[in-house]
Amino acid sequence: MDGGDEDQTKKKSRPINSIISWTEIREEFSHHHPSVARLNNGSFGCCPASVLAAHRSFHLRFLRHPDAFNLHSLPFALLRSRTLLKHLIHADHLDEIALVDNATTAAALVLHHISQNANAAASFVVVVLHCAFQAVKKSLHAYVTRAGGSVFEIQLPFPVRSRREIIAEFRKGLKRAKSLNLNGGKIRLAIIDHITSMPSFLIPVRELVEICRKEGVEQVFVDAAHALGTVPVDVKEIGADFYVSNLHKWFFCPPSVAVLYSRRSKNAPLPIESSMWTGTKRDYSAQLLVPAVMEFVNRFEGGIEGIMKRNHENVVEMGKMLAESWGTNLGSPPDMCASMIMVGLPSRLLRTHLRECFGVEVPIYHHPATATATATATARDGNDGESRPPRPWDKEDGVITGYARISHQVYNTVDDYHKFRDAIYKLLQEGKVCKQNAFEFDPMS
């Protein structure tokens, strides 16, 4: 079985005439709202009809005879999913792979575990990125701060210029955390995103984990919610102690399931099997779908790698197109993004308004207006520094304070992005702006 699954993950292109067609892709996603330009795969992901069918099939098998299903079918189905994932993320041992509901659950598990095992007498320090996911930051408050630990946030610049910049800033931040000398300068845990959420860019996570080791950080947890299905994942190379990625964001599973990797170590293992929060009389169907997903992705040219490559190329192209149309810039260089990219917006605009009046679904990051933002607004528009034609709204607001995070997934077409581009044009022509206080807090990223 092992060899077969490995083959399934490595399967490359099939003969041309059996590659999924555009009509078939549309059918697979025909349950999506037809008149919404869905540019936000990053938040809630998507699930093709054939995987949904497999989901229902498992669910019905369970309902038909739950005792028998749980005893005789479930363990094997879970094992298949876990084995495929182990190969996908290049883990060494099957017992390092656990399935949980989502990255938020994984964060709670890891932080609960850390706070339990921390020496009650000594205070402990946890380091996290300033742009970490909101839910993770709140988890830190609930589990770390409450238990007497300290949280130190490392600022990273945005817009992002280069990998080198990120590495340098992280190293500086970590040294500052150590210099505070809490817990004798030892850092109990570092939480690093693989792909940040808002604003979104790709972190050179292997290098950052290495820095953590060099600086004596005890354990590293990589929050890679967006990773599986957007970037190749090799947990051994990355070298973290814990690594979690959602499967319902970019890996075509229905909500919800995530893979949590815990490196074998001499430390006490994460008590996932006996997790006290989830119970066992639950619906495991979503966790059993990895084989069905592999079947789906292997209908595409190049399988999952092909999908990743095309999503990346398309989102970069669309990002540049939008930035050029609006006279703004991208939030990061193309090589520091995967299937999502940040595109500057000319002025503050409401997300709900875009959804309700224009049928465009896209999350918006509100970036504090800074001198840097102004300076870079004209620098990177893809025109190599040539002066670009002025836009009617230029004189009113030259500072980019909002970035749209656009995603690309297999169901997207160029029209979706044109719809967004034109919606913004219209809003600007109508002179619609947001008042200072009206910006909408956007937790769903």
Place this chain on the structure above:
Amino acid sequence: MATEGNKKIIAVCQSGGEFETNKDGTLSYRGGQAHALDIDDRVKFEDFKVEVAEMFSCYMNSMSVKYLLPGNKKTLITISNDKDLKRMVKFCGDSVTVDVYVVAEEIVALNVSDMLSARFSAACGVDHCLDHVDYSKPNLSCFITDTEIQSEFAHHDLGVARMNNGSFGCCPASVIRAARRWQLRFLRQPDHFYYHELQQGLLESRTVIKHLINAEDVDEITVVDNATTAVAIVLQHTAWAFSEGIYDKGDAVLMLHYAYGAVKKSIKAYVSRTGGHVIEVPFNFPVNSNDEIVSEFRKALGKGKANGRKVRLALIDHVTSMPSVVIPVKDLVKICREEGVEQVLVDAAHGVGCVDVDVQEIGADFCTSSLHKWFFCPPSVAFLHCRKKHLDLHHPIVSHEYGNGLPIESGWVGTRDYSPLLVVPSALDFINRFEGGIQGIKKRNHDNVVEIGKMLAEAWGTNLGCPPDMCASMIMVGLPAGLGIAREKDALKLKTHLRKNFGVEVPIYFKDPEDGEGEGESITGYARISHQVYNKIGDYHKYRDAVSQLVSDGFTCACLPD
């Protein structure tokens, strides 16, 4: 049935048809099935009923037996005891046959629906309007029929006699469809669903629950995955109190010895680890009366309070899992209050839909119940009820709504499938298609499971695990000692053997034989029988016969491979 020498007659037993009144006022019976049974004037009514019940595969409890006197075809005479039966044989003297009619009794619809609608309208000023949830009395003329029930559960494996509703519950097709509609709404446009539909849907579920359990305010109701999560929420709070020195190390937390396995693990993980002292309350099984449980509970409380310590939390099951017994929670909570226990949590996992869960009556600080076991929701969904003063609790999974109060926090614990939590109103709609609504279902389940338990115990020559009033929709029935269930593993193997070879699904509890019971054979295995609306008497006959066959074949658990 008739014995030699006695006055005999053939009873033509008819059922499933209808009476018609003829023009002259006499009654005629049309349709249905007929079976012949020879009886005499010595036959016991109980024996007669057992035979008839088996003939028509119906429950004795809901059966009524009548006949028409020769010469008076207008008045149906009811037979309710031995004397009546004797009289019938005597009155029908010279005939060879007598027509006997077996009629399903009308069950009186209890006034629960009225209660609910009264409470709802009283609270309407505070609650949101729930247009589609019908709290009014169910329409008496169109209750769900047997055929409809079978089609709602047509997805069940028909080759399996499914008598384990207690473990995984059941979900009718109409509720599954409702869940799928919610799932599709999310998949169609997830952002819109998150921002505009999810919270309102959860509020509707919480409002239904509030009415069901007679809570004061919908703010007291939190929906979660299952009772295990709910218990963890409370225990986490207890653990923090120990860690932060609010509770002294060595203060006690009480739980029943027969508390659910996962809950016991939780208690050890949260409480023992942070310095709390865990005390288990044992009681004998088989249990004979509530008093046995109450006196053990008092003893344990005494232990907890010894040396000036305090009992910080008592965790009491409403219905234990294995072995299954209904615990006198109201009495125990009262004792807790008298003895100064700080907080009481009632774990009513087998609660709503199985026993009456009225939080005002029970009087605990916290109460949790599953809704996928006995309330027809899909797996898995449960709720935690917290009295207003205890609202400083948190869900273990921390997300964006952290700090906004437990009910709101639990409304978003990351991206997941919330559909089981959203179909509670649909489950209520399903239940209200039954006569008497949830009360009617509970009563019938209870009456039937008691009748079945007695039938099995008698057939096997064993006993029940508790008196009938200490069980709800499940009952423990002793398995014949000859099966040789010598250890826990045997119970599991036997369960699997029965599933694979006889198509019966029943969990088996292994009871360690007590010391000093060396003579003779003691009962070491108890089957936990459940009854739910989809069950038929045939299921239980199948089980009875399977076990009887094993015994007569000389089977023992020692024969089974490891």
